[in-house]
Amino acid sequence: MNALLTGLYLVLLITAGRAGSGLRGPRRHPPIATCALFAAVATFSFLQLLAAPALFTALRRDRAAIADGQVWRLLTSTVVQDGGWPGTIFNLIALAVLGILAERLWGTRHWLALALVVQVLGSLWGLVVQPVGAGTSLVDFGLAGALATTAALATRHPLGFVALAAGLALLLLGDIHGGAALSGALFAVAAHRIQVRRSQAQVK
Numbered sequence: 753m754n755a756l757l758t759g760l761y762l763v764l765l766i767t768a769g770r771a772g773s774g775l776r777g778p779r780r781h782p783p784i785a786t787c788a789l790f791a792a793v794a795t796f797s798f799l800q801l802l803a804a805p806a807l808f809t810a811l812r813r814d815r816a817a818i819a820d821g822q823v824w825r826l827l828t829s830t831v832v833q834d835g836g837w838p839g840t841i842f843n844l845i846a847l848a849v850l851g852i853l854a855e856r857l858w859g860t861r862h863w864l865a866l867a868l869v870v871q872v873l874g875s876l877w878g879l880v881v882q883p884v885g886a887g888t889s890l891v892d893f894g895l896a897g898a899l900a901t902t903a904a905l906a907t908r909h910p911l912g913f914v915a916l917a918a919g920l921a922l923l924l925l926g927d928i929h930g931g932a933a934l935s936g937a938l939f940a941v942a943a944h945r946i947q948v949r950r951s952q953a954q955v956k
Contacts, residue, residue, distance in 0.1 A: 757927060764918035764933060765846055765896050771911040772853040772899030781859045786851030789830075789867065790844060793888050796831040797840045808832045808886060813875050815883035826875040827868075829886040839887060846892040854895045857902070862943070870894020870935040877931030890932040893919070897936030898943075905944045
């Protein structure tokens with residue numbers, strides 16, 4: 753099962769990145785939000801791994817603690833990691849690549865909205881399938897789902913559909929990352945519909 757999940761992770765992230773690399777927004781957006789989150793994740797994760805392991809317990813997603821009112825854990829769990837050094841490095845690389853592509857496409861405000869939506873919804877799904885955990889991967893997979901969906905809708909890019917199929921498989925397997933990818937996909941569908949309506953209004 754671990755090998756299957758790892759394969760699906762790689763398929764989703766790589767194909768979504770390839771499909772999203774061809775997308776362009778109406779103007780060039782500097783990756784401000786991506787850099788800010790990257791710096792925050794690197795700082796907290798490295799502190800956790802090198803000097804302060806208690807940060808993980810204090811900030812992680814924890815169903816019992818959240819039920820007691822610590823709802824902020826739905827957000828803070830993104831800046832610490834449950835995958836050790838390999839997971840941390842993998843998550844940071846994915847964040848840098850997919851984050852830059854997404855922010856270049858949608859701009860900083862929409863990027864922040866997307867990241868917030870996928871982190872919260874992905875964490876809520878995580879309370880069902882993985883009650884305790886942490887990591888930046890929810891944002892990474894949410895960005896991937898959004899990029900894949902946009903590429904599938906806007907350009908019919910075949911890799912966008914491959915990425916979405918991998919995300920659906922993860923969801924059906926009860927994996928937390930499938931929920932994050934689905935959240936990103938739904939965000940992208942909503943954004944695409946808004947853009948289409950605006951274009952139609954301008955034509956009229």
